[in-house]
Amino acid sequence: MMWIDTLVQGVLLGGLYALFAAGLSLVFGIMRLVNLAHGDLIVLGAYVILIIVSALGLNPFLAALVALPIMFTIGWVLQRVVLNRVLGEDILPPLLVTFGLSVVIQNALMQGYSADSQRLRPGPIESASLDLGVVTVGVMPLLTFASAVVVIVALNQLFYRTALGRAFRATSDDPVTAQLMGIKPASVFAMATGIAMIVVTIAAMYLGMRANFDPTIGPARLIYAFEAVIIGGLGSLWGTLVGGVIIGVAQTVGAAINLEWQILAGHVAFLVVLAFRPRGLFPRAND
Amino acid sequence: MITRRRLIQSTAASGLVLGASGLAMPALAQNRAIKIGYVSPQTGPLAGFAEADAYTLNMFTRRMAEEGLNVEVVVKDSQSNPNRAADVAQEAIISDEVHLMLVASTPETTNPVATVCENEGIPVISTKAPWQPFFIGQQGNPGNPESWRPFDFAFHYFWGLEDVIAVFTNMWNQLDTNMQVGGLFPNDADGNAWGDPEVGVAPGFAAAGYTTVDPGRYQNLSDDFSAQINAFRQANAEIVTGVVIPPDFTTFWNQARQQGFIPKAATVAKAILFPQAVEALGENGHNLSSEVWWSRNHPFTSSLTGESAADLADGFTEFSGRPWTQPIGFVHSLFEVATDVIKRADDPTDPEGVAETIAATNLNTIVGRVAWNGEGVPPFAAQNVCKTPLVGGQWRRQDDGSYDLTIVDNQTAPDIPTGGQMEEIS
Numbered sequence: 001m002m003w004i005d006t007l008v009q010g011v012l013l014g015g016l017y018a019l020f021a022a023g024l025s026l027v028f029g030i031m032r033l034v035n036l037a038h039g040d041l042i043v044l045g046a047y048v049i050l051i052i053v054s055a056l057g058l059n060p061f062l063a064a065l066v067a068l069p070i071m072f073t074i075g076w077v078l079q080r081v082v083l084n085r086v087l088g089e090d091i092l093p094p095l096l097v098t099f100g101l102s103v104v105i106q107n108a109l110m111q112g113y114s115a116d117s118q119r120l121r122p123g124p125i126e127s128a129s130l131d132l133g134v135v136t137v138g139v140m141p142l143l144t145f146a147s148a149v150v151v152i153v154a155l156n157q158l159f160y161r162t163a164l165g166r167a168f169r170a171t172s173d174d175p176v177t178a179q180l181m182g183i184k185p186a187s188v189f190a191m192a193t194g195i196a197m198i199v200v201t202i203a204a205m206y207l208g209m210r211a212n213f214d215p216t217i218g219p220a221r222l223i224y225a226f227e228a229v230i231i232g233g234l235g236s237l238w239g240t241l242v243g244g245v246i247i248g249v250a251q252t253v254g255a256a257i258n259l260e261w262q263i264l265a266g267h268v269a270f271l272v273v274l275a276f277r278p279r280g281l282f283p284r285a286n287d
Numbered sequence: 288m289i290t291r292r293r294l295i296q297s298t299a300a301s302g303l304v305l306g307a308s309g310l311a312m313p314a315l316a317q318n319r320a321i322k323i324g325y326v327s328p329q330t331g332p333l334a335g336f337a338e339a340d341a342y343t344l345n346m347f348t349r350r351m352a353e354e355g356l357n358v359e360v361v362v363k364d365s366q367s368n369p370n371r372a373a374d375v376a377q378e379a380i381i382s383d384e385v386h387l388m389l390v391a392s393t394p395e396t397t398n399p400v401a402t403v404c405e406n407e408g409i410p411v412i413s414t415k416a417p418w419q420p421f422f423i424g425q426q427g428n429p430g431n432p433e434s435w436r437p438f439d440f441a442f443h444y445f446w447g448l449e450d451v452i453a454v455f456t457n458m459w460n461q462l463d464t465n466m467q468v469g470g471l472f473p474n475d476a477d478g479n480a481w482g483d484p485e486v487g488v489a490p491g492f493a494a495a496g497y498t499t500v501d502p503g504r505y506q507n508l509s510d511d512f513s514a515q516i517n518a519f520r521q522a523n524a525e526i527v528t529g530v531v532i533p534p535d536f537t538t539f540w541n542q543a544r545q546q547g548f549i550p551k552a553a554t555v556a557k558a559i560l561f562p563q564a565v566e567a568l569g570e571n572g573h574n575l576s577s578e579v580w581w582s583r584n585h586p587f588t589s590s591l592t593g594e595s596a597a598d599l600a601d602g603f604t605e606f607s608g609r610p611w612t613q614p615i616g617f618v619h620s621l622f623e624v625a626t627d628v629i630k631r632a633d634d635p636t637d638p639e640g641v642a643e644t645i646a647a648t649n650l651n652t653i654v655g656r657v658a659w660n661g662e663g664v665p666p667f668a669a670q671n672v673c674k675t676p677l678v679g680g681q682w683r684r685q686d687d688g689s690y691d692l693t694i695v696d697n698q699t700a701p702d703i704p705t706g707g708q709m710e711e712i713s
Binding site for chain 2 (some may be wrong): 006013072110114116118126137138139212248252256258263
């Protein structure tokens with residue numbers, strides 16, 4: 001009974017990690033860009049939602065809807081104006097730029113909003129729970145997991161059913177040939193980052209409702225997101241979900257045995273997967 | 288003990304004597320401004336503790352001008368980082384040549400700064416960290432009480448774990464519980480000190496009849512507390528305690544509610560220190576309890592400005608437009624003690640003399656009496672530690688959604704008035 005509870009809580013936690021990781025996975029899959037500012041962009045998203053909540057008095061769910069186009073634009077402009085300039089053969093410049101971006105975002109938020117803990121409050125739903133007989137689960141974690149699945153399904157549909165998705169895959173596979181076919185990588189990348197920022201906004205909404213946030217907590221969330229992406233296999237969105245769930249379950253099971261193993265168990269699971277499947281569980285392409 | 292600094296000073300002095308211009312020395316010293324270093328976490332996760340810095344420094348500069356004292360404050364930001372705190376302390380001592388150091392806010396700031404000052408032979412007054420992590424945490428071997436040495440230059444005033452234990456159990460005694468306590472102790476300086484099975488809070492709780500369930504150290508910024516919730520539920524804990532950072536307490540408290548675990552009392556340090564953190568919990572913050580080191584209702588006045596606690600708190604709100612918080616009183620008191628020491632010292636620029644002057648302090652400040660007379664402190668720390676009063680409070684939700692800290696237990700310091708009785712969480 002306790003073990004079922006532990007497993008269920010782990011899977012639900014995995015949903016949160018998958019949501020953190022989905023945007024990262026998307027950007028990496030398409031343009032091989034490791035975005036070190038991903039965690040800070042999630043925190044930025046949480047602040048954008050917070051501003052809308054306090055300015056318009058909306059529920060965080062509605063405020064996140066309003067934030068979507070704003071965050072899309074931020075992502076689009078960021079890619080067009082900054083990140084596109086540093087993409088190339090050398091992987092170091094984008095790493096440095098996103099690292100710098102991370103510092104800039106943290107300090108700008110600190111300047112504007114101080115180090116105070118902030119929180120998005122959805123109302124009574126935050127402590128609501130569902131009794132499923134064997135286990136009692138919170139409505140919010142359940143919604144988080146469901147959203148992660150919906151996000152992954154939607155991204156997969158976009159990837160494999162639309163012209164834009166074809167452009168994404170083509171650019172990812174072979175940018176030069178894609179250009180010959182009339183695709184402009186610069187604008188494809190800008191679209192991709194914009195869409196990644198939509199996923200970031202959804203992750204930000206759940207992060208902000210789950211716990212307090214302040215300008216500095218972004219990087220702490222990044223490591224699990226990275227591990228989820230790598231476990232799942234680079235570029236595989238379903239893999240990212242599986243990766244998130246593996247880390248989530250490893251953490252709750254580790255914690256149930258001994259609390260001090262909670263974080264370690266997640267990292268060990270990651271290393272074990274890497275040892276047996278160095279390219280992750282579901283690598284998308286051979287490159 | 289020969290420190291690097293003392294060695295340099297004595298060689299420099301003898302060099303001057305040899306140069307036959309020794310007469311110029313005292314005159315120079317008298318005209319020189321007295322320099323105070325102040326290290327606090329102005330940015331980063333601990334920034335809330337330093338919120339009142341600007342307000343306090345403003346007041347201090349004004350008062351010094353009025354008193355005609357030539358005192359300069361060198362302010363350094365630790366960025367909430369212990370390594371950085373040590374670096375800036377070093378910088379203040381070596382480049383800025385401060386004569387006295389002040390440091391505040393959590394062992395992560397006070398310990399590195401005090402260690403640097405002790406090594407450099409610069410007197411330091413420290414506050415806002417429980418005295419055990421401060422005193423024991425700086426010892427070469429914290430595990431062996433025999434090896435503990437008093438400090439020559441580091442002086443600390445605040446309360447200790449024994450006060451927290453007394454305040455917490457006094458509050459719980461007001462309720463009807465099964466005396467089972469669940470503990471949330473993270474893997475950081477505070478969590479390890481509180482959670483230590485030998486010298487932490489558990490033996491003290493046991494002496495008062497409370498059994499502690501401690502599932503172990505967890506990592507800060509954890510996303511999942513279901514293991515702790517399961518452990519508390521299995522032990523049928525009706526009380527939750529711990530020393531938790533604010534984001535983690537929110538995660539824990541929501542998860543506990545989602546999983547149907549609602550204790551009768553949740554008395555936690557750190558997490559619900561600031562009204563903003565409690566407000567972040569919404570309705571679920573009602574009747575959470577914690578230790579209170581200072582409030583606007585404390586019956587003390589400032590030795591610097593004559594203001595009451597309420598005046599100081601209101602002044603801060605007027606200055607910054609923000610609600611009062613507990614650190615305001617302590618930052619203010621730090622500069623009260625510094626002023627008192629400078630006035631009493633024969634030569635405020637002489638480290639040994641200043642250290643002796645600090646040791647002889649007996650001052651009524653805005654946070655209570657500060658005197659390193661060893662009262663209530665075990666003999667090994669008596670020389671360096673002074674205790675200020677601690678009481679217990681509960682956050683009460685107001686009709687407009689804001690929170691008010693009501694003092695509900697004052698058995699540990701009867702001169703601080705209570706504003707109500709301890710209530711159960713519903």
